[in-house]
Amino acid sequence: MKRNLNKLWVAIVVLFLVQAGLQVRIFPIWVRDYAPKQTAPVGLSPDQLLAAVAGFREFLAAILWVRADSFFDSGNYDAVLPMLRLVTWLDPHNLDVYSTGAWHMGYNFTDESQRSDRRYIPLALKFLEEGIQNNPAVWDLYFEMGWMYYHKIQDPVNAVPWMQIANEYPNMIPARRHMLAHTLFKAGRFDDAVDHWAKLFLDAEKDRGKDWESSNLYDVRQKNLEDTILDLLRRYGPNPETQPPIDLGFDATVKVVRPRVLLVEGKLGIPTIGARVTVILRDKGKTLRYSPKALKTFTLEVDPKLTYMQDSLAVREEKFRREIDMSKDPKMYPFKAEEYEVEFIFEPRYASPNIQDRIGSDGVGMYDARYLEEVREKPDPVDVPEYAKISDALRREVENPTRETSYYRVRKVITLTRADILMLGKRGE
């Protein structure tokens, strides 16, 4: 009997070691594929917390997401943000929440004149980064990050690495692969853009006759490849239309017409319609850092003391003019700093194709005696998650970027004081 008992004790020890070994093996896979990732149940009421612990995490997340949708529909945007935090805590693998949430932060907080509150963009980037860390084996959020840089921030150089990562996933939607070529082109990497179109075209050729969708994809890629080559030939070929450079005669002025209301006007010698000048007003010496690394962790708060306004002004008959009213949105434009910079920028990368045909996609066909400057850029290093399914070569490239591109732009900066903008002492505030 005692011998049997000893055997049982030995069995217990052996089984304990085996289960411990199994647990040690299971844990990393669990962390990678199944872990909820967030552990701080911030903002959940006790009953919600109980439901989450009792196995209703995803259900509760779905209910909260439906609720967030109703807040969104009623225009209560501020209420949506804490919902995003809760939903992604409960269900960190719901890609819709990350992509919709980032879009919401990046695009929907606007002033009375529909200008975005760009202080939310770093939050959106951080939110997407968190989504990527939680879902590294899925292409969608890398693409969303790239799109945020490409479209909202209009920074194609930093969009490229994210689009490249998304593009390495074999299950990416075929039409979305086109964005990498567009991004490379805008980033000034013309050879890479042509190469990518050519690769996509050859891929589409294999399935050309399979069905209508495949034939359509083939046609689209063929047209884009041809257009890109023709654009480059027109702009940089043997007899480039971009030469001799056009004198922009750029200038801009700012006048405070009422407290917190600016009249901006100026001239830009582009002899065709469609050009746009970007105007930015911000605290002097402070720029918004459009990077997920700008924030240590995701937060729902923006800097309440920072004033940052950005608008896009249409140029007609070589002139631009607009009254910018910031008086109705004191939360968005708090004007707490003593000095402000008003920056006027015209850059060719996002200009319409007819303008790019004349001045080049990178501005080689434009000239300005006072405000022309060359911008040299390379992408910020990307923290690629450990489990991202990309090649080692791309991982090295995006983690330590070396490829530099350049373009020309015109830029003028005017400094104003707080007293100027608020018209202090002049029947102002």
Next chain:
Amino acid sequence: MNATLAIAGATFGEAVRKRILMVILLVALLIILISPAFEPFAGGRGARTLILGFGFGVVQLAGTFIAIILCTSMIPTEIERRTIYTILSKPVQRYQFVLGKFVGAVGTLGFMYLMMGIVLMIASRMALGEFDPDILRGLIMFFFQSSLLAAVVLFFSTFVSPLVNYFLSGGVFLLGNLLSSFLESIQRDPEVTPLTRVPVQLLTVILPNFANFNVQNPIMNPEQVLTDPTAYTVQTLAYAVVYIALLLIASMLIFNQREM
């Protein structure tokens, strides 16, 4: 073996006659059946999460309650009613008694999971218009989770009273569900010292880890790419079997020493 199976059969018969367990099962079945009614609240992708999340939540919660209620009273009731003396006076070893009780409990859980699984499949087919075989994987994992919990409860029932057992097993289940998440989060935090991390790591290895079986999230989020779901499932099921064996042997040892 025959004695074990006879005890298992009797335990199963007794369990399915227990009104409270049948009420839990019936309520769970009804709730799962009405889950397609959530569909209009969230269209498309959201509906899938809503319906499957609710269904899996109900199955898991019902499974947990059934395992705890069923196993807490199994051995103490036999002692209280003194029926155990009748059983042990026959050619039945104490280990056979414990094993039979556990097999009977697992059989009951299996029957209840089968019922809930069928209804969940019907509900998801009705609401989502498709049958997803991955749901089956989720149900199997939950069944093993409940079986492991049943083994934990049975183990405690050999030396503590039912009331204490409710709280003890509930606590172990809660802890076993949260420990991995806790460890994962402190491993990510560079400011956490080894003095905090090591005890959590040890606890994660010592206590039964119920979080391993919670695989419902990728089933609700089918875009998620899993490394090797088959290998994970096999390893987790092996973990459950090994841990159950460990607990059963420990239960037998304790029950063997117990004065009746």
